[in-house]
Amino acid sequence: MLARRVLIGVPYLWLLVLFLVPFGIVLKIALSDYALSIPPYTPTMDFSQGWSGVKRFFAALDLENFWFLSEDDLYWKAYLSSLRIALISTFLTLLAGFPIAYAMARAPQEWRPALMMLVILPFWTSFLIRVYAWMGILSNEGFLNQALMGLGVIGTPLTLLNTDIAVYIGIVYTYLPFMILPVYATLERMDESLLEAAEDLGCSRLSAFWSVTFPLARPGMVAGCFLVFIPALGEFVIPSLLGGSGTLMIGKVLWEEFFANRDWPVASAVAIVLLLLLIVPIILFQRNEQKQREANR
């Protein structure tokens, strides 16, 4: 009995240590005030004063920083702009990733491990170096412009680097494996006799794809979209290296709160709001999925 409880307790312990405790710390900083000290916020927990210290600590926490966020339209604009960039790039990643995953799942059995390897291979080099490589490709004197000009497609170099287009390219490139792998996993497990059955019943290959393969791949696509959308929303490195001065994203705003304003409490409040904005739609979506699954049963 005890052994079983321990076994069940382990995942909850990890959840507590790796998610709830850090979240609690960030939430606490978000409720604190800026201070010129080490660490740069107040109050800090002082156990030496016993119970009265703890009471004073909780009394000093307030929601002021969250009200502040609602006063300035910068934060909303940055959230919306991040949301737009994340949605568009998730869609583009799906568009690019699905055919690759489909081709992999349809490839001969003996090729699949090698193809899988090729998808994972870029992870073996540093993410930062790969983003820098894109700077080399997209710059005015970069490979892409030189190639296009060499072929006579364009007369003057295209401005790609430091634009939103470069940000989309960077995000799609970086997160493509996160889309391919779950989609591939669902497609590979698919029972091919279903397709044969569809064709026997008079479906064309195209309509068999739309009425059989596509719906069955949906869980993989949903998982892939979440894996891309969530990190893309808070992305900082890609917009700061590939994006222009006008690219407004919440990751950059967060950086400025933290480093330029040195305001850890406001930075933490921005992070908490971002988390809430992400968690609420995900929970609603999963509820909906659950209901549908139960209805289908």
Place this chain on the structure above:
Amino acid sequence: MKTRIMLSAVLAMAAGTAGAEEVRVFNWSDYIDESLLEKFEAETGVDLIYDVFDSNEVLETKLLAGGSGYDVVVPSASFMERQIAAGAFQALDFSQLSNAGNLWDMVKQRVEIYDPGNQYAVNYMWGTTGIGVNVGMVREVLGEDAPIDSWELVFDPANMEKLAGCGVHMLDAPTEMIPAALAYLGENPDAQDTDTIEKAEPVLAAIRPYIAKFHSSEYINALANGDICVAIGWSGDVLQARDRAAEADNGVEIAFHAPKEGAQMWFDMMAIPIDAPNPDGAHKFLNFIMEAENMAAASNYVYYANGNKAAQAFLEPDVIGDPAIYPTDEVLDKLFTVRAWEPKVQRSATRMWTRIKSGT
């Protein structure tokens, strides 16, 4: 190496004493002649662990989070002022700094506004924020009498409209650009009130459409390659671009000017964190750097002026004799220093900067 660590660990445990003495230094990237690091180890027998950073913000976050583990850090003076107030540093023990007499009074006096009594830090290098130009390209666009030694060059929209064609970069730092715009307007560049600071906004917003990029390091390469014709940047960086262009022999001639209306003078200061594991070792390192020959070797290598008077005797003629590195007295009088802003003022300046850059 591994056996040495193991052995010293065992010995340390057995004898109950610490292993080989270590000192950890955190300095800006590309900011020292690295042979000095070996020289320090050879002279003192102390193991030197030398790490680098590339922004004041990164250093400050480490210091304010506490427990950085470094013995010597090198913040810029205006950042250091705030860090001193936060209690991040320990007062220097001048009895351990026999070379302190080598320091330059002019620099000591100027950094006193950040560190009253020069208690917490000694100056390492200093420089100015000014305008780097590709002389040929700018003259071609604006004519022979282009005002390359004036803020007019970059803050007068009429000039910028023409220069936009050949490319203008600007530092992505409100703490540099706002004081520069105020100097151009004839306002106090060290203004601490939001009302004065906001006067810089229309100046910067008016030239925003002509700026190709806001970035604090890319201009070195861009100037050297001839991709851009003007950059507002730091003296040493522009000089680095000048030397790269000269080495490449690509016909690009770069010049740096601290504008005549006044330019910001900044200082990078060596200080010892309050929780430094080895403050004695830190003092040894500071004393080593303050030795005239060592400090001169560092400046000869990085092309920045230093705050060491005695070191000037050992400087190469192309360092001490270059007015872009060691400005003439006349220019020196015009240089201004800028103090750290209050949190509220800083916030409104950051916000203003975002508004200028992104229009939001």
